[in-house]
Amino acid sequence: MKNSVCLPVAERLYGLSLIWQEANYNFAFFDRVPDLDWDAAYREYIPRVIAAEDLWAYYELLARFTALLQDGHTLVLAPKSLYLDLDRPKLMLMNIGNTPIVTNASCTIGSRVPIGSELLEIDGMGAREYLSARVLPVVCETTPHRLLDHAMARLLLGIQGSLVHCRFHTPSGSSVQMEILRNRRTDPTPWLRTPRVPDPWEFMVFDEWFFNEAPFPAFEFRILEGNVVYVALNSFMDPTVVTLFTEKLPAIKHGSGLILDLRKNHGGNDDIGYSIVAHFLHQPTETILARSPKHIAYYRASGLSLKDTPADKIPGLDERAREQLLCYRKQWFHEEQWGSIQPSQEILSLPTVILTASETGSAAEDFLMAFRSGKGEATTIGGSTAGSSGQPLIQDLPGGGKLGVCTIRMPWPEEVWRKGIEPHISVEPTIEDVIRNEDRTLETAVRYLGGDEAQKH
Numbered sequence: 001m002k003n004s005v006c007l008p009v010a011e012r013l014y015g016l017s018l019i020w021q022e023a024n025y026n027f028a029f030f031d032r033v034p035d036l037d038w039d040a041a042y043r044e045y046i047p048r049v050i051a052a053e054d055l056w057a058y059y060e061l062l063a064r065f066t067a068l069l070q071d072g073h074t075l076v077l078a079p080k081s082l083y084l085d086l087d088r089p090k091l092m093l094m095n096i097g098n099t100p101i102v103t104n105a106s107c108t109i110g111s112r113v114p115i116g117s118e119l120l121e122i123d124g125m126g127a128r129e130y131l132s133a134r135v136l137p138v139v140c141e142t143t144p145h146r147l148l149d150h151a152m153a154r155l156l157l158g159i160q161g162s163l164v165h166c167r168f169h170t171p172s173g174s175s176v177q178m179e180i181l182r183n184r185r186t187d188p189t190p191w192l193r194t195p196r197v198p199d200p201w202e203f204m205v206f207d208e209w210f211f212n213e214a215p216f217p218a219f220e221f222r223i224l225e226g227n228v229v230y231v232a233l234n235s236f237m238d239p240t241v242v243t244l245f246t247e248k249l250p251a252i253k254h255g256s257g258l259i260l261d262l263r264k265n266h267g268g269n270d271d272i273g274y275s276i277v278a279h280f281l282h283q284p285t286e287t288i289l290a291r292s293p294k295h296i297a298y299y300r301a302s303g304l305s306l307k308d309t310p311a312d313k314i315p316g317l318d319e320r321a322r323e324q325l326l327c328y329r330k331q332w333f334h335e336e337q338w339g340s341i342q343p344s345q346e347i348l349s350l351p352t353v354i355l356t357a358s359e360t361g362s363a364a365e366d367f368l369m370a371f372r373s374g375k376g377e378a379t380t381i382g383g384s385t386a387g388s389s390g391q392p393l394i395q396d397l398p399g400g401g402k403l404g405v406c407t408i409r410m411p412w413p414e415e416v417w418r419k420g421i422e423p424h425i426s427v428e429p430t431i432e433d434v435i436r437n438e439d440r441t442l443e444t445a446v447r448y449l450g451g452d453e454a455q456k457h
Contacts, residue, residue, distance in 0.1 A: 005054065011398040012049045012058055016042070018395060019066055019076070019403055026393050028293055028409040029071055030330045032417065041068055055082055055399055062397070063138040071406050072361060072388030075140035075206065079400030083207050087160035089180040090187045092195075092202040093119060095152040096431055100127055102168070103201035103434050106189040112176050113168045115192060116435040120175075121167035122155065131155060143387035143420050146358040153203035158182050171435065193437065198234060198264040200439060203359060209266055216264070219244040221251075228449050229255035229350075230442075233276070236268030236363040242275045249279070249346055257351040257449030259442070263382060267362025267389070270338075277367055278344040280352065280376035286340050287370060290391075290408045291333040303328025333409075341370060352378040353445040356423055361386030368421050369412065379448065380423040382441045387420035 006012070020042040030038070045065050052058040059078040066076045090106035091113070100119040104110075122130045135154055141147035156164055160182055168176045181187075197216040198204055219241045220232035229252050233241060252258055274287065303324040306317070314322060326332035354368065365385050371378060389412070392404035415422075425448070427441045 006052055006058055007055065007398050009050055012052060013046065015058075015062060015398045015401075016045055016049045016065065018397065019062060019405075022393060022395060022403065022405045023066075023069060023074065024330075025295060026293055026405050026407045027069060027071075027074060027330075028291070028333075028390065028406050029069070033068070033070055036068055038068075041065065055079075056085070058399070059401060060138055062401070062403075063140070066403070067138055067140045069140070070142060071390075072140060072142040072146065072386055073390040073392045073404060073406035075392075075404050076397065077207065077210060077402040077404070080211055081400065083211065085160055086157055087182040087186075088156045088158075088184050089164065089182055090184045090189060090191070091156065091180065092199070093152055093155055094201055094203065094429070094434070095149045096429055096434060098148065100131075100152045100155055101431055101434060104191055104193050104195060104199075106187055107192055108189050109178070109180060110192040112178060114170055114172075116171040116431050117168040117176070119155065119166060120169055121165075123165050127155065141386070141388065142417065143358075143384070145384060146361070146386045146388070146420065149203050149358045150205060153205050156180075156182065160185070171431070200263070201434060204264065204266070206266075220261075221248050223251075223255070224259070224446055226446065226450060227254075227256040228259060228446055229257070230259045230261065232261040232264070233273075233364075234261075234264045236265060236270070236272040236367070239269070239272055241272055245276050245279075249348075252348060253350070255350055257353070258348065259353050259355060259445050259449070260378070261355045261442070262360045262364045262367070263355050263357040263441070264359055265361075265364035266359060266386075267364050270363045270366050273363050273367035274341050274370060277370045277376065278341055279346060279348045280371060280378070281341060281343040281347070282376070284340050284342050285370055285373045286337065288338040288366065289411045290336050290338055291411070292336070292408045293330060294327065294332045294334040296327060299324045299327040299332070351449055352376075353448060354378050354380045355382045355441055355445060356380050356385050356421065357383040357441075358386055358420065360421075362389045365389050365416075365421055366410065369410075379425065380421070381425045381445050381448065382423050382427055384420035384422045384426075387417055 048061055052061055062076045091109055092104040093100045094103045102113055102115055102117040105113055119127045121127060131151055135151045139147055139151045141150055162182050163179045165179050170176055216234055218235040218238040222230050224230050306325040307328055309325060323332055366389055389410050390406035391408045393407050395403045397403050427444050433440050
């Protein structure tokens, strides 16, 4: 591996300490990990970081440490040079029914492992055991379903050019064992199916999104049968999305219905999403009452003497004492209203469906919440969203990586943080959908809007 030389011990310890410090003072969700002793975890990782043999081992430890916070906006990103030393086989895996299923492969691999095959073993270890031991502990996500989707996409990630021994169960019932090369970036062999960008049959891992390794259109537009208008809003990072959407307003108004596809939208800038939401609102709506950890050193010192106050006695404390106790417990927050959204002069009133999935996250979820609070009328179809939004504090780490620590929490209902925003109509992909290459979520939306008359009954 190119990046085999590790950093000096002092640099390694500084990186670990930086994560501990920034989270300790700025992380907005310690109440969601009540069993985590952050200080004890820090002490536990000190000897492990000292013993790290190379840069990859060091960054894997930092990722494991950070993942203890269980938040989708709090993570460690390895240096790009290190990331480019890693690769996956020319094989796509997707979580289908809590199982890693092959959704595409090179023609070479696919000649033995067809689409729809289940991955059973990795290097002699059961795939579920491998997932639990090697992958889940380094993935930073908030909700269990998003964590599983993200982790399964990373199952076969390893050193570029290395071999991984896999066993599969094919749709025909046979067992296939193969040694597969991790060479997706360099393998010229054609895919069984030409991948789409973004591809509906593979979760886009954060590294690919951040390093823009697989650039994809932020905006897509087409007319489906029955004059249903389809608009994919794949990102709120690109401000041209608003311009493109505005340009298509005349065509959208003449549609029989509208489908807004947010399934691949990992987020971006809230203002971009709100500019589109404004075309659906029937009343002004407040955007976000953001809450961010608040710290006054003296209050924390005073709160120490109150730390053992029973819960039933806290209401009896005066306001200052309560604030001191909350400050000590890292549960004291500054609140700030982030403005409001006014309805646009051009309101869209046609029947609307919004498609969601676990990749729908952050600013895309803020979009959905603003849509609902402003009385926008739409039916959501698909899967539950990521359940994670916030503003990370970004810091440089030794060796060229990045740290993000979530500094704000949104005023979402508690069930959203635990489960994501659940759709009105749930449609989960099946193995049969994968084999047939059918987008049943989109088909359900078209039928719902009446665009497919043949399947309405």
